[in-house]
Amino acid sequence: MNSAQFAEPVEKVRTFLQTNLSGKPAVVGISGGVDSALVLKLLSISIDHEKILAFFLPDGKPPGSDAADVDAISMATGVPINTINIHGIVTAFASTLDVTDSRALGNIKSRARMTVLYYYANLHNGIVVGTTNKSEYYTGYYTKFGDGGCDLEPILHLTKTEVWRIARLLDIPESVIAKPPSAGLWEGQRDEDELGMKYEEIDAAVEKLVEQKKPPSNQWERRVSDLIRMSDHKRRPPESML
Numbered sequence: 001m002n003s004a005q006f007a008e009p010v011e012k013v014r015t016f017l018q019t020n021l022s023g024k025p026a027v028v029g030i031s032g033g034v035d036s037a038l039v040l041k042l043l044s045i046s047i048d049h050e051k052i053l054a055f056f057l058p059d060g061k062p063p064g065s066d067a068a069d070v071d072a073i074s075m076a077t078g079v080p081i082n083t084i085n086i087h088g089i090v091t092a093f094a095s096t097l098d099v100t101d102s103r104a105l106g107n108i109k110s111r112a113r114m115t116v117l118y119y120y121a122n123l124h125n126g127i128v129v130g131t132t133n134k135s136e137y138y139t140g141y142y143t144k145f146g147d148g149g150c151d152l153e154p155i156l157h158l159t160k161t162e163v164w165r166i167a168r169l170l171d172i173p174e175s176v177i178a179k180p181p182s183a184g185l186w187e188g189q190r191d192e193d194e195l196g197m198k199y200e201e202i203d204a205a206v207e208k209l210v211e212q213k214k215p216p217s218n219q220w221e222r223r224v225s226d227l228i229r230m231s232d233h234k235r236r237p238p239e240s241m242l
Contacts, residue, residue: 010042010166013154017046017129020152025126027053027117029147030073030081032066036131037073037176038167039154043129044077045170052079053120057113060087065175072173086112110146118149127151135160135202138210139195139224140231148234159206160199197223 017026026043030036043052056070067083074081089112090105099105114128121128130150132142137156142148155163160181167177180190181199192198197220205224208214216222 110143
């Protein structure tokens, strides 16, 4: 992607953000990963920094280098990132419901983060900005009413491969870009381990199945096709009789 090709998609996102925020504050959760880092960078070049409310919401001690990466993201974007530990919220839910399943607990964490972001959006009359990419969206790799709960999705049209590419062009710290993708919902959780394939394979399959509307012809495309089918409920509004 040359500079001209790069400028156009970034300018489109800037216009999207400026138009849909309409002067209201943007509230965004920052994980230390590349998707939220790119969204924060795009916000930082689109609206006044005073209008950006960014939050790092770890459950207890942040895993690995997340805290250091959040600091690096703040430096790279010029936007302060507030840390709020949600361990007490998650513990209260887990204790009250006697949660023992790690996946169920992971979804509770994601929905707790959504609740915190919407609290600050309510407080400041702001708009919650999501960080889900196209690869996650079509494979259903996000929590319904968790990280999928937001008002705007500025990178939903970008595959993970495109996110990495634009992140490098916008000078996101290499430590953030190079780290193994993880939702950070439990210790040692890795996106590609759970999905059973690399993002490059997912992105190629999404391009063929969704954009070109061609049938699957190999194991990766069949796997992604199954994920798209099984996660269809996440992309549809609630059924009703209206």
